[in-house]
Structures are given as C-alpha cells and as structure tokens.
Amino acid sequence: MQLLSSFLKHNKTDDDLVEVIEVLMIACKEVALQLREGALAGVLGTSTLTNVQGETQKKLDIVSNDIIKKVLLDNRLVRGVASEEEDEPVWGDRDGRFLVTFDPLDGSSNIDINVSVGTIFSIIEAPKPWAKQETEEFLQSGRKQIAAGYVLYGPSAVLALTTGKGVNMFTLAHTGDFILTEENVTIPKETSEFAINMSNRRFWEPAMQSYIDDLIAGAEGPREKNYNMRWVASMVAEVHRVLTRGGIFTYPWDNRDPSKPGKLRLMYEGNPMSLLIEQAGGGATTCYDDILDVQPEHIHQRVSVALGSIKEVETLKAYHREGKKN
Incomplete structure (x- = not known):
C-alpha cells in the first residue's frame, strides 16, 4: 500500500x-x-x-x-x-x-x-x-x-x-x-457512451443538436454504431466515469441566456477537470477551442464543456467547425 x-x-x-x-x-x-x-x-x-x-x-x-x-x-x-x-x-x-x-x-x-x-x-x-x-x-x-x-x-x-x-x-x-x-489512468481513445442533459436539446446550437442526433441514431445513423447515454447531474461523477472507462461528457452553450458562454465555471470546474482529462490522454474543449487555453476574465466566468475520449471529442469539434461554416 x-x-x-x-x-x-x-x-x-x-x-x-x-x-x-x-x-x-x-x-x-x-x-x-x-x-x-x-x-x-x-x-x-x-x-x-x-x-x-x-x-x-x-x-x-x-x-x-x-x-x-x-x-x-x-x-x-x-x-x-x-x-x-x-x-x-x-x-x-x-x-x-x-x-x-x-x-x-x-x-x-x-x-x-x-x-x-x-x-x-x-x-x-x-x-x-x-x-x-x-x-x-x-x-x-x-x-x-x-x-x-x-x-x-x-x-x-x-x-x-x-x-x-x-x-x-x-x-x-x-x-x-x-x-x-x-496508477497512470488512461482514457480509451474511442467510446460508445455519452453524457448530456437531453432536456435542453431545443436550446443548443444546431451543430450540437446534429452531433447528438447522430449518436442517438445508432448503427442505422451516420456514425454506424450504437451509443449509450448517461446523466448523473454531478460533474464529478460524470468525469469519474470517463476516467474509469471512457466516454464523453458535455454541457454545451444554450440560448436561454445567450450572454453566458456556458453553465459550468471555468475556474472551479472547467480548468481542473480539463487538466485531469488531458493528463489521462483525453481531450477537453469548448466545442471550438481547448478549455485550458481560455484566458479567464473574472473568477466566476462560465464556459461550454465537452471532454473525454479524444477521438469522440475531435469528432464533436468537427461538427462545430462545419456548423460554423454553414
């Protein structure tokens, strides 16, 4: 011990x-x-x-x-x-x-x-x-x-x-x-599990709606495999699951209060969890940029969060890049 x-x-x-x-x-x-x-x-x-x-x-x-x-x-x-x-x-x-x-x-x-x-x-x-x-x-x-x-x-x-x-x-x-x-926790690069609060779907950006819709479509959809959804409403529990067996957790921007870039707090949640995820071989993003590169402007700043298995995070970012072009 x-x-x-x-x-x-x-x-x-x-x-x-x-x-x-x-x-x-x-x-x-x-x-x-x-x-x-x-x-x-x-x-x-x-x-x-x-x-x-x-x-x-x-x-x-x-x-x-x-x-x-x-x-x-x-x-x-x-x-x-x-x-x-x-x-x-x-x-x-x-x-x-x-x-x-x-x-x-x-x-x-x-x-x-x-x-x-x-x-x-x-x-x-x-x-x-x-x-x-x-x-x-x-x-x-x-x-x-x-x-x-x-x-x-x-x-x-x-x-x-x-x-x-x-x-x-x-x-x-x-x-x-x-x-x-x-020791030396490593997140699997690929996953078939995601965590998000689906009740907020109608408020998300179209890119996030499309991404989640394609996961739900399963093997018959464009992703061509079945996904399971989880939601505990505790970021610690969600991230622990990702570190333990992989997955992607996201709490994205929504339009209920467009002035806020997200719900989770950059300094108290986004940064520490993103460092853990990156150190375990995963990815952490605002859906567009790395969370760890965000320069805070105030201590209670909010941020959009998507983190977990690196290949799934990169796929989510690709949906948002395409959405920005359209």
Whole structure:
C-alpha cells in the first residue's frame, strides 16, 4: 500500500505542494464524514441563502465551503482561495506561494437523494512579484495549473489527482489515509457512451443538436454504431466515469441566456477537470477551442464543456467547425 504523501514524494513532487494537497485532503475527509452522517448531522436540505451565481445553496454547500476554506487559509503556503460559493477571493498568508480554487460540493442537487457528489480543486502559483492581494492574481489560464483533482464521495471516497505527471487515483481507507489504488489512468481513445442533459436539446446550437442526433441514431445513423447515454447531474461523477472507462461528457452553450458562454465555471470546474482529462490522454474543449487555453476574465466566468475520449471529442469539434461554416 502506498500512501498519498509517500507517492507524491517518491515522484519528486515539490514539498510545499505536497503539504497543500495533504491539507486539502484533511478538509475533504471532514466533508466525507459530514456526508456520511447526512440527516443524522442535520446537514441535508436547502438553506435560505443564494450564492454569487444566484443559485439556492444547500446546507452542505455552506458547510463544505466553510470547512475547506478554513483549513486552507490556516496554512502558511496558501496566499488565497476562490470558491464557487464566495463572491470574491478570500485571502490568507500574504507570503503564501499558492492560490487554490475549488467547488466545495459539485452536484449538490443530488445530496438529498444520496447520489454521488464531490469536491473539485485547482492549485496555481501566486504570480511574482507579490504586491496587493488582488482578484487578478487568480486569472491565469488552465495551462498554469500545477495540480488539480477531485474527491468523489460515493460508495467509497476516491481522490483523482494530477500534478502534471499523469493521473492517479487514491481511495480513502478506514484508517483515514488516501491509498493509491490506480496508477497512470488512461482514457480509451474511442467510446460508445455519452453524457448530456437531453432536456435542453431545443436550446443548443444546431451543430450540437446534429452531433447528438447522430449518436442517438445508432448503427442505422451516420456514425454506424450504437451509443449509450448517461446523466448523473454531478460533474464529478460524470468525469469519474470517463476516467474509469471512457466516454464523453458535455454541457454545451444554450440560448436561454445567450450572454453566458456556458453553465459550468471555468475556474472551479472547467480548468481542473480539463487538466485531469488531458493528463489521462483525453481531450477537453469548448466545442471550438481547448478549455485550458481560455484566458479567464473574472473568477466566476462560465464556459461550454465537452471532454473525454479524444477521438469522440475531435469528432464533436468537427461538427462545430462545419456548423460554423454553414
């Protein structure tokens, strides 16, 4: 058995980065405990609050955010954090090396029905020279991430992590340790499985409509093979399935609010998940360009997302290139 910390050190991961990842996992273990106790801990249900996106917060959204924020800001290496649940970044040690962004509880609409949810995180270096603690420090493209991952709270709690040297998975043991259970995760290049919220079809671009219609047409359609559809409404669960057995997950732009380029958040969801997928040999796109190349303009920026098996992602992009020409 190889513990998370020893695995990272064996692979010559920066000692400071190892410390921040370990601290973050302390917080995730507490979130896992809160989730496991559920109604017994009085944390289920909806609060009376809304977040910066205007979404009603679940009680566990708030609890998870507070746990992760406090644990990170207590660490000397963390200069600041930005959360999907916070209006603005929250600052810690002025001399800290790292900035951390996170979605404390992705898929929280599933909490009350006991379906998998998760914590998504991204770690970047604070820019130098350090001056004032300003939001602009966080506005770095996804290529600048030095670590990213998620913890899936399902039948078991699983950490999927990259530090830029591939993707590895660790399972939370009864001892409270994350133990290596899968090394060098690789996504199959081809797939016959897709995940999308079909109820939004009428709002998509014609290119996305055509692409999904052709998948549904199966062996009798232009793709000449049958596809299965999945939808959990938890990005962590969807991406975990892709990393585990391949597939494509997409949450595209739709015309209900044309001013927004997508529903998912670039900094808290798009960037960390895209880095994981690329490090596992997959692709991640806005349907037109690589997500990791998007230059963020604000910390709550949204983005269209399509990620997964590389050949399927390239096919989806081809549909959109053709659609743009027409």
